[in-house]
Amino acid sequence: MSTVTPADTRAVAARALAEIALDGRSLREVLAQQLPRLPQSRERAFASALVYAGARGWLRWNAALPRLLQKPLPRRLGALQALLVLGLTQMEDLGVPAHAAVAATVDAARALGHDAQRGLVNAVLRRWLRERDALLAQLDADAVSRTRLPDWLLQALHADWPAYAASIISASNAEVPPTLRVNSARGSRTDYLQCLAAAAIDAQAHAWIDSAVTLAASLDVTRLPGWFEGSCAVQDGAAQLAASLLDAPTGARVLDACAAPGGKACHILERSAVQLTALELAPARLTRVRDNLARLRLHAELRVGDATQPAAWWDGVTYTHILLDAPCSATGVLRRQPDVRLHRRASDLPALIAQQRALLDALWPLLARGGTLLYATCSILRGENAVQAAAFLAAHGDAEALPITLPAGRADGPGWQILPGEDGLDGMFYARLRKRTAC
Ligand SMILES: C[S@@+](CC[C@H](N)C(=O)[O-])C[C@H]1O[C@@H](n2cnc3c(N)ncnc32)[C@H](O)[C@@H]1O
Incomplete structure (x- = not known):
């Protein structure tokens, strides 16, 4: 007792x-x-x-x-x-x-x-x-x-999103239940919703993200039906958009350049049988990718390495698809990571923006002609997102932005920005950057 x-x-x-x-x-x-x-x-x-x-x-x-x-x-x-x-x-x-x-x-x-x-x-x-x-x-x-919210962030919100500042603040302070991603490699969302209902767990299908299920309340995830068999994972709906925006078909050669803890890598593998390399700088964090792959019964090549230094880990064969889910301010996910507001400083931003740019520049040569690099952040700051993607396009003549249109959010520069709380989602930015077949 x-x-x-x-x-x-x-x-x-x-x-x-x-x-x-x-x-x-x-x-x-x-x-x-x-x-x-x-x-x-x-x-x-x-x-x-x-x-x-x-x-x-x-x-x-x-x-x-x-x-x-x-x-x-x-x-x-x-x-x-x-x-x-x-x-x-x-x-x-x-x-x-x-x-x-x-x-x-x-x-x-x-x-x-x-x-x-x-x-x-x-x-x-x-x-x-x-x-x-x-x-x-x-x-x-x-x-x-x-x-x-800290003063620097309030100033940034009012500068970047003046018409949305109030709704961003309110969404950033909301307490939200977890969203699940149903593992489509193991069963349909409709079937999984029935398993949840049978276990008396109140849940709802997301209206337009086909893998997402929103729980009515937090719970110990190990109580979820099929958790240990890999039937589902915890992942916000906005993050679940990455796999469909990257849209890597069966057989594609995919690099997830900043992979840990592996949520998006696993989702890409659940959708189609691709050859995926999951690269991660922090060895301890790569263990989390390994654990997630094992639970979800998926397979990827795992590499510890610095994505800005491909010479140390790249085999020289180009990728058809690259996901760069870059380290960022995490200002789009304050509702799920409330400590970010206490730890992040305005002075962190220049280094983050420089790091994102270094990652984009270093990974671009690894992409095959006609291939797609999906740039993603869970930030809502334009310097990390629309401004970053636009500067990259301006500097790379062989890059073009592919359009994105989603039911929530708006186009911003060459990408798409979802703000926290929109259609129940975390804040997230995506830009689809395609390498032209001929310059
Ligand atoms: C936003 S998280 C990625 C989340 C992951 N894509 C997911 O969906 O679960 C960024 C990750 O990039 C890693 N990282 C940061 N700099 C890196 C670098 N230069 N090379 C490789 N990984 C890096 C961080 O350790 C962190 O795990």
């Missing part, structure tokens, strides 16, 4: 949130390390929900703390600071009744080893309840604490 109390669960969540928000660690990595401390799946799900909500709301509720504390908390009390943020998050975002949230948060201070600070936690949360209306008005008066 579990001896873990609700206070222990909150303490695990607070420690995790402190590592993410104060130490700059990735949410996925921290959860992978911290959640196994909780023995029951219900406790892990609750801690995970707290951490996601805490990261999403950090820029708002952490901004409330200086107004509630007499002096700032020292750095050694980082987990206590995160616990206070989680106390506010529970009351304001997760609908936990105030008395329950206060009592549980005070108990969690003890579970964190901060028994002496229980009075402080109680006083801070009770002060919030007394002064709530005035404090909410103060938080709403500041753009960062109102929108929960």
